[in-house]
Amino acid sequence: MKRVLITGATGFIGRHCLPLLVARGYEVHAVSSREITANELNIYWHQTNLLDLSQVTALIAEVQPSNLLHLAWYTVPGKYWTSCENLRWVQASISLLQEFAHYGGYRGGMAGTCAGYDWQYGYCSEAITPLAPMTLYGICKHSLQLMVSAYARQTGLSAAWGRIFFLFGPHEHPDRLVAYVIRSLLQGKVALCSHGSQIRDFLYVKDVADAFVAILDSTVCGPINIASGQPVALRELIYKIAGKLKREDLIQFGAVSTPSEDPPLLVGDVRRLREEVGWTPKYDLDEALDQTIEWWKHESNQ
Helix, strand or coil: CCEEEEECCCCCCHHHHHHHHHHCCCEEEEEECCCCCCCCCCCEEEECCCCCHHHHHHHHHHHCCCEEEECCCCCCCCCCCCCCHHHHHHHHHHHHHHHHHHCCCCEEEEEEEHHHECHHHCEECCCCCCECCCCHHHHHHHHHHHHHHHHHHHHCCEEEEEEECEEECCCCCCCCHHHHHHHHHHCCCCEECCCCCCEEEEEEHHHHHHHHHHHHCCCCCEEEEECCCCEEEHHHHHHHHHHHHCCHHHEECCCCCCCCCCCCECEECCHHHHHHCCCCCCCCHHHHHHHHHHHHHHHHCC
């Protein structure tokens, strides 16, 4: 049986990966920084501080996974772009990968970001678009990807790097765009937005998780964009949410300024994901928004 170790297992993406990994026949070992007692999926939980090398070494020695899905990182909205925690996570991720390989692991998948691309190009392709990250977060993720690729070539490890674009869905941080707009309208509050003309590439978090699991279960190596490939203006996305809740009157565009470096277009080339991995999204934008709105309605009633 394939044995996978997944980090960030209680996070925004990781929690959605768990049932998918089980369904594909993996023995799933999930890492959390806190104690987990519930275990509906017969998952083996491990309370571990991944920033502590001694704990990482003990964990890998105990589990000896054949596969690794590394999603854990510092992701506090508004802070992660510039936080020095990014540097610590580069070190922790390399140590984790080395221990994984040392104990016989052979296939790994790690979470990257579209922030590694040169955003002035707008359309981001793994093979063509230059890499020129502008933030500490993007630089650390890009640097880690270079190190992972070099290490994989040297050791024969099979490693994939999923570059995430924009995502939304259940359990999203309440301060992120889609969650913020939905919550504001459900509470009858004005949603303060930017001008909304930015064009982005959004993918439902359950599809993001499914893409990561499909990548891990494949033999495709190197960087792979995890995106929809479908551009949508933020204004259109926000109006879709408002229309579903019948609260268009609460949307206020132009109330929030945008940074001068904010790119007008960011869309992912998904040909590697579609043609090499053989994966396509299961949810369209409307269905994904409907499910997300229902989740937030349920949360607001708790």
